[in-house]
Amino acid sequence: MTRDEAIIKKHTEDGYKYGFTTDIDQERAEIGLNESTIRFISDKKNEPEWLLDWRLKAYDIWKKMENPDWAHLNIPVIDYQSISYYASSKKKKYKSIDEVDPEILKTYEKLGIPLEEQKMLAGVAVDYVMDSDSVFTTFKEKLSEAGVIFCSISEAVKEYPDLVKKYLGSVVPQRDNYFAALNSAVFSDGSFIYIPKGVRCPMELSTYFRINAENTGQFERTLIIADDKSYVSYLEGCTAPKRDENQLHAAVVELVALEEAEIKYSTVQNWYPGDKDGKGGIYNFVTKRGICEGNRSKISWTQVETGSAITWKYPGCILKGNNSIGEFYSVAVTNNKQQADTGTKMLHLGSNTRSRIVSKGISAGNSSNTYRGQVLIGPNAENAYNFSQCDSMLMTDRCGAHTYPYLDIKNNSAQVEHEATTSKIGEDMMFYCNQRGLSDEEAVNLIVNGFCKEVFNELPMEFAVEAKKLLEVSLEGSVG
Amino acid sequence: MLEIKNLHANVVSKPILKGLNLNIAPGEVHAIMGPNGTGKSTLASTLAGRNGYEVTKGDIVFEGEDLLDMEPDERARAGVFLAFQYPVEIPGVTTINFMKSAINARRKAEGEAAIKASEFMAEMKKNLELVEINQEFMKRSVNVGFSGGEKKRNEIFQMAMLNPKLCILDETDSGLDIDALRVVSEGVNAMRSKERSFLIITHYQRLLDYIQPDFVHVMYNGKIVKSGDKSLAKKLEDKGYDWIKEANA
Structure with missing residues (x-):
């Protein structure tokens, strides 16, 4: 074409x-991070006093914390005083x-x-971006008819302060971890979604449709609340390798599912991974967590991670409501010198809670790819069930795959199953495909797509097609 | 169609083929028999260009082209098909998708457009009937959870779909019950034509009760040591391989 x-x-x-x-x-904040940087950001955004205090509290916490070093990652020293925390548009x-x-x-x-x-x-x-006005207007109208709120978090702070105040930091508190604290102090913008009771969001919500999505990359903050018996599917990211002048990304995403609500959150992450020698590339330290607050609620994370020089990311679910369900489907691809340490946390608190983890790691080049997952079954979680499947595929002899499953079971009625495999992309599989006339490239694509099928099946149709293509491009010439 | 001259090949630096000669003309069916470990399957893998099968001497000319100059996928697209002794499982890839990809890879190499869905479905239906397989199985991952017989039928099905010039069957009959053997053989017989040639590698004579070969060769110690017509196969069945071994000791 x-x-x-x-x-x-x-x-x-x-x-x-x-x-x-x-x-x-808008002008930039001065380089470096101190109290006045935070006041500057808050002031620029015309934020209410409570939010400024909230940010300052986070900053205080962050100052006392240290960069985490437990991941299977080689993280270069980051000079937090050499970063600009309010990148203007x-x-x-x-x-x-x-x-x-x-x-x-x-x-x-x-x-x-x-x-x-x-x-x-x-x-x-x-x-000028063509067609944007009309498409956007129809889109907005449809949502407001349904009563769905979908706006930037800055706008939500002004328009829906009670909702923001109630839920911001309720799933990922400021002190959760180093990067979450940093994000809480300096977050730039992000999405806010509220689905009212009993509403099934009439369309898949995507960052593509958000004004100024471009500027919110560095310290993005997303908050999604699904009220009783509501449903929403949210798509984040973009298959295109997006350049960004900010090397450090520390986003926070919080999801709240109330009684019988369901949230489906799909991500395709393809930030610039750096060049073949590992120069440049984004450091992506993300905290994503959802809480199944209500009974019979469900949160499902699906991610396709191919970008970034370093990925540190564990989208998890707190299964607090009885009979709630958490799911995590992940494909993580690393090539060249990329490093990924990613997985999930499933915290079973309510009874009859169920979780399912399907992780597919593909390592190529000299890269390192780690699955790290925690399954916790609390003492009150009667009859909890978890199934985890972690498969790794190696494309070369120079890359690494690691699996760290943590199980913490405090209730004897729990049923926990774990399956893991690691395999080199099979010479016999490649030869079989070659013998049917497929080139190495075509064979790899076919085999890898087959390997990831369970995860791709969870993606919305259009996203799945893009994700497949993305994998092909990411793994070009990677067999060896 | 195929000329093999003085072929020597190593597997993990160990010489297995030691000066093999074989000519196959269009439309001919050749059977290669012989005791275990004489290099029959090595010949099949070497013809298909499998990694680790190193040709140290000799030539293979296929349709006037130097086969040894071609990558495995190029050989396949040029018309060499190998029915595997142990068909490989590919999890998550449906048989239908696998076949479509294989057909379209050929078309792409020829500069043709991808196959039309209707055309593909018609071919598929016809060939599934040939090997007596239910259409449902096309939706299953390639060879995953297939019985031994289903895997071999799937090989013949793929062979029929891809329309090769030279079909190499590497011990396709091993481990087949009598029904599967009949189905596989009928598939092969239906595909026989003036243009298409077959190289059938087998340990047992019984496959040749169903597929009548034009030539039978006996392989021993990396070479063809005896050639004849189908009566040779009968003789092997009656007398075993010992007389061959003794004659070539």
């Missing part, structure tokens, strides 16, 4: 997924697409990303 065809296809068939950007003229922009690294453009083309979107992703100044 030529690029033009791709553009036409996107516009005619794909519905819409451009960002909606406006350049807001005025990023350095390229004047034309010719200035962008041709390697990146090649990848965009392989992924079939239209030219206009390529410009936006690469950080080329785009004056």
